[in-house]
Each structure stands twice: as C-alpha cells, then as structure tokens.
Amino acid sequence: MGIPLLDLKAQYLSLKEEMDQAILQVLDSAKFIFGPEMKTLEQEIARYCGVGEAVAVGNGTDALVLALKSLGIGPGDEVITSPFTFFASAETIAQVGATPVFVDVDPVTLNLDLNQLEKRITPKTRAIIPVHIFGQMVDVERVLEIAARYDLKVIEDAAQAIGAEYRGHKAGSVGHAGTFSFFPTKNLGGYGDGGMVVTQDEHLAAELRMLRFHGCQTKYYHDQIGYNSRLDEIQAAILRVKFKYLDTWNEARREKAAVYDQLLQGLPLTLPGRDPQAKPVYHLYVLRSERRQDIMDKLASVGIASAIYYPVPLHLQKAFRYLGYQAGDFPVAEKACHEALAIPCYPELTREQQEQIAGAIKEVYR
Ligand SMILES: *Cc1c(COP(=O)(O)O)cnc(C)c1O
Numbered sequence: 001m002g003i004p005l006l007d008l009k010a011q012y013l014s015l016k017e018e019m020d021q022a023i024l025q026v027l028d029s030a031k032f033i034f035g036p037e038m039k040t041l042e043q044e045i046a047r048y049c050g051v052g053e054a055v056a057v058g059n060g061t062d063a064l065v066l067a068l069k070s071l072g073i074g075p076g077d078e079v080i081t082s083p084f085t086f087f088a089s090a091e092t093i094a095q096v097g098a099t100p101v102f103v104d105v106d107p108v109t110l111n112l113d114l115n116q117l118e119k120r121i122t123p124k125t126r127a128i129i130p131v132h133i134f135g136q137m138v139d140v141e142r143v144l145e146i147a148a149r150y151d152l153k154v155i156e157d158a159a160q161a162i163g164a165e166y167r168g169h170k171a172g173s174v175g176h177a178g179t180f181s182f183f184p185t186k187n188l189g190g191y192g193d194g195g196m197v198v199t200q201d202e203h204l205a206a207e208l209r210m211l212r213f214h215g216c217q218t219k220y221y222h223d224q225i226g227y228n229s230r231l232d233e234i235q236a237a238i239l240r241v242k243f244k245y246l247d248t249w250n251e252a253r254r255e256k257a258a259v260y261d262q263l264l265q266g267l268p269l270t271l272p273g274r275d276p277q278a279k280p281v282y283h284l285y286v287l288r289s290e291r292r293q294d295i296m297d298k299l300a301s302v303g304i305a306s307a308i309y310y311p312v313p314l315h316l317q318k319a320f321r322y323l324g325y326q327a328g329d330f331p332v333a334e335k336a337c338h339e340a341l342a343i344p345c346y347p348e349l350t351r352e353q354q355e356q357i358a359g360a361i362k363e364v365y366r
Helices: 008-029 037-048 060-070 088-095 140-149 202-212 234-242 244-261 294-300 318-323 331-339 351-364
Strands: 051-055 078-081 099-102 124-129 153-158 177-181 195-199 216-218 285-290 340-343
Touching: 008 202, 037 051, 037 195, 037 234, 037 340, 051 060, 051 202, 060 088, 060 153, 060 202, 060 234, 078 088, 088 124, 099 153, 099 318, 124 177, 124 244, 140 153, 153 294, 195 202, 202 216, 234 331, 244 285, 294 340, 294 351
Parallel strands: 078 099, 078 124, 124 153, 153 177
Antiparallel strands: 051 195, 177 195, 285 340
C-alpha cells in the first residue's frame, strides 16, 4: 500500500455524512449561483481573517486578476512578484496587460527577498504581489512599509496560506487585498474550482463584486467590462463544511512537519526554512537536496509519492521569454527549482507512515 502526496479520499470519508447532506441540501434548494451558501462563506472567511469584506470568485487565478483590475492596474504598469511560485502569480499580471517584474527569493524561506525589493521599483511600478509560498507568510507589514514609500498597492497571494499568520495577522488580511484559492488540493479545497478576495476596503469590495458579475450592479445595466467569475452554491456548501475543520487540519499539518523536522535532522539536506515570526500552515513540506532525483526514485520504489515544486522558475518560463530574463538572473530561485521536493504532509498522515518516509530518505544517504 502506497502513500499519496495528499489523501483527499480519506478526508472525504471522514466527513461523508455531513458533506453528502450539505450537497443534497443545495440540490434540494435548487439555488445554484449567488445564494445563501456563498454569502455565508464570505462572511465566515472575512471574520476569520479579521477583515471587513470577502468576495467569492471562480478560482484563485481570477481572484488575482480581479484584485489587480479593481486596483486599476493595467497596460503600462509594472507589478513585482516572486519567480518561485505557481505560474498564476505572474500570469495574472500579464493578463491585465501589465508587466511582471521579478525579485529573487530569500534562501531560507523561499519567499520574496525583501532586501532586494526596493531596487526593482521603478516609476512604472504600481503594485507588489508577495506570495506566501508553501503556506508560510512573508513579512507583509514590511512589504506594506516599502510600498507606502512609493505609493504602491500590495496584493497578498495567499492561495497556499489560508489560516497562516505573521505576528498574529492572518494571511490575506494585511495587504490592500488578499487572494485565496479553493482548488481541491489547497488547505481549504472544494470539489472543483473556487477562490476569494479579502480586503478591508469596502469600495474595493464593491468594485470586485461588480467585476465578478459582468461589470454589473443592477441586473442588465453594465457599468464596465467585467468577468463571469463566481463561486457556485455547491462549492460554497462543501467549503463551509470543511472550513470548520481548517484550524484543526492546519494544526495537524504543523505537527506532521515538526515530526519530519525531528526525523530528518542531521541528514545532508535542507529542511523547510522557518521565519520565527511566522506561523505556517504547511500547504507543502518541501525539502531541498542536490540528490533530489535519488530521493524521488527511492520513495517511488517503495510506493511513496513526492513532487517537484517548482521545476522551472517563472522568469525562465517560455511564456515569459518576451520579458528578456536569463538563467543566472535569480540564482536562489533557480537553485530551489533544482533541489526542491515536496513529501507527503497532510492531516491524515500517520506517525508510522512518516517514519517509513523518513526511513526511505535515510537509506539514500546510507
Ligand atoms: C493555486 C495557486 C494559484 C491559483 O489558484 P487556482 O484556484 O488554481 O486558480 C495562485 N497562486 C498560487 C501561489 C497558487 O498556489
């Protein structure tokens, strides 16, 4: 019997009765779009994050696009983000017609290197998108301080970090806007696509609500060109069931991570780097090793899944060739792409399974 990277089936079975009931209730209500489940989920997540507003959208990518649009970012603007993240963090900048500008990441946390941020700011810079990679927050307050000096907006890409904290502040709640993804494998995942934008700014929230629904406030009166991007009632009901367990699950992930930290210490590999001010949610537990392929092969040979996050830094993606970056531009991100490997870390993982995984990794170095 193997060990998957994430066990969504086991999670479903643990919630089956409650979950089936929630889904059937939506079917019975025959209200599928813009109903009470979405509205309640928005209120629950706004309260959880300690912000005034939450706007549910179709997915985490749309959440970024709509956040950028609502802040008025478009052609001629530059937006700074990390080269070590999922493609959408920068793709969305290009989607609104702006130019992605990359800054290398910190060698310990693999989040944006804030010491290098300022030198990439130009008169065209309008916003910064810090990404809380693998569920550990970057120091967003410091990002905001830097941004304030240049009159820039900050959008937190918190797709991997719902529930994470930095000095007691929840991911997504510190910047002008924060975005979440409810893709099935995220810490709070639906059974399909989903996303959300949170903000303290009610005017921004009104703009986001208009943008997600064809630029329309009053039905059939369109004030601007918008999008069709909303969270359906079935997904919202599913997410509301799971949301009750989010803190418990995130705590369990931290416990699994602590067990790995202990089981794997002393080996010639880099364990996930911690910022002492951050309370991470371990969306992924990512090791770094020059012998990544050997570790992957060994794990695969005993039926244990592992995965590379991310094989190619964004500045070297084919789609961004037009930006003119070259290998060597961001050495920390490039090295991480050669060495990073996620091993199974999810709430249902047992101590025995973790010992088995750590044992297999140790054998590589024997
Ligand atoms: C998953 C993810 C997204 C995109 O979310 P989708 O819901 O898949 O569109 C954006 N940024 C990061 C960092 C992600 O991990």
